[in-house]
Amino acid sequence: MAYENIIYETEGNIGIIRFNRPKALNAINSDVVRDVQKALDEVEADSSLRVLILTGEGGKAFVAGADISLMVNLTPLQLREFSSSLHELGFRMEGLSIPIIACVNGFALGGGTEIAMACDFIYASEDAKFGQPEINLGIIPGAGGTQRLPRLVGKGMAKELCMTGAIISAREAKEIGLVNKVFPADKLWEETLKTANVLASKGRFSLMAVKRCIDRGFNLDLRAACGLETDQFALCMASPDGREGMSAFLEKRKPDFKGGLS
Numbered sequence: 270m271a272y273e274n275i276i277y278e279t280e281g282n283i284g285i286i287r288f289n290r291p292k293a294l295n296a297i298n299s300d301v302v303r304d305v306q307k308a309l310d311e312v313e314a315d316s317s318l319r320v321l322i323l324t325g326e327g328g329k330a331f332v333a334g335a336d337i338s339l340m341v342n343l344t345p346l347q348l349r350e351f352s353s354s355l356h357e358l359g360f361r362m363e364g365l366s367i368p369i370i371a372c373v374n375g376f377a378l379g380g381g382t383e384i385a386m387a388c389d390f391i392y393a394s395e396d397a398k399f400g401q402p403e404i405n406l407g408i409i410p411g412a413g414g415t416q417r418l419p420r421l422v423g424k425g426m427a428k429e430l431c432m433t434g435a436i437i438s439a440r441e442a443k444e445i446g447l448v449n450k451v452f453p454a455d456k457l458w459e460e461t462l463k464t465a466n467v468l469a470s471k472g473r474f475s476l477m478a479v480k481r482c483i484d485r486g487f488n489l490d491l492r493a494a495c496g497l498e499t500d501q502f503a504l505c506m507a508s509p510d511g512r513e514g515m516s517a518f519l520e521k522r523k524p525d526f527k528g529g530l531s
């Protein structure tokens with residue numbers, strides 16, 4: 270399917286969504302959200318996919334935030350709808366059955382940092398920039414920034430970033446735990462693909478179980494979270510990939526994970 274505001278493609282068993290409004294530094298409007306949701310439908314329908322990568326076209330930005338020229342003209346009710354569509358997108362990304370890597374190759378500001386945080390982890394180029402500059406516009410983060418950021422970097426750092434609106438480098442973002450790894454710009458894509466291929470070689474069901482346990486368990490008390498882990502662990506043990514992984518170990522061969530459910 271062709272999209273106006275994103276590019277969706279697959280490379281083997283890796284899905285790739287590229288934000289594609291380079292003239293506006295890939296700022297997000299309702300059409301972008303709609304396109305990403307449709308691409309996620311395609312991802313979900315394709316059981317051969319093991320990993321999804323989100324990145325930006327144009328070489329300058331991942332996503333420079335929500336589209337300010339759109340927001341300024343929205344009525345309060347339309348803003349509420351836009352806000353809820355962004356929140357739903359974040360929840361859908363977290364609930365996706367395969368891992369998502371944010372490959373941040375430039376500005377990831379406001380809604381851009383928020384979308385990257387809804388991915389499972391973030392790789393960035395040395396020239397990438399992160400921040401929640403909404404305070405400079407007289408507003409606050411509206412797509413999960415005040416909630417996901419403290420969960421990733423702690424309350425104090427999240428408050429400092431949201432209150433000052435500071436834009437930080439990829440290195441600083443890595444130091445505070447927002448970004449997993451930083452690479453020279455010309456190596457970012459290659460390194461992201463390398464990790465995507467590592468994930469793609471694992472069992473589809475166990476990847477999903479890790480994602481569920483960490484995302485859902487993080488907001489539960491420890492006992493409930495460990496209960497969740499127990500259930501997911503048992504399901505993995507009973508899954509075809511679980512049986513294949515253990516058989517392969519005992520037979521001293523590489524596992525061949527098929528990702529099936531029965």
Ligand code: DAK
Pocket residue numbers: 292293294296333334335336337338348349351352353355356376378379380381402403406410411412
């Ligand atoms: N929206 C619309 N257009 C944008 C944009 C944005 N966020 N960011 C950049 N652009 C456009 C610029 O207007 C410019 O367009 P032309 O003038 O060429 O037509 C083009 O992209 C290139 O930008 P610059 O000329 O400014 O490029 P520079 O290299 O000089 O500066 C910059 C790059 C990223 C530092 C600068 O563009 C900038 O500060 N951009 C705004 C960054 C920002 O404030 N981002 C946060 C936006 S607020 C909500 C949910 C979420 C949100 C809100 C509500 N609800 C659920 C209700 C999220 C809010 C945000 O993200």
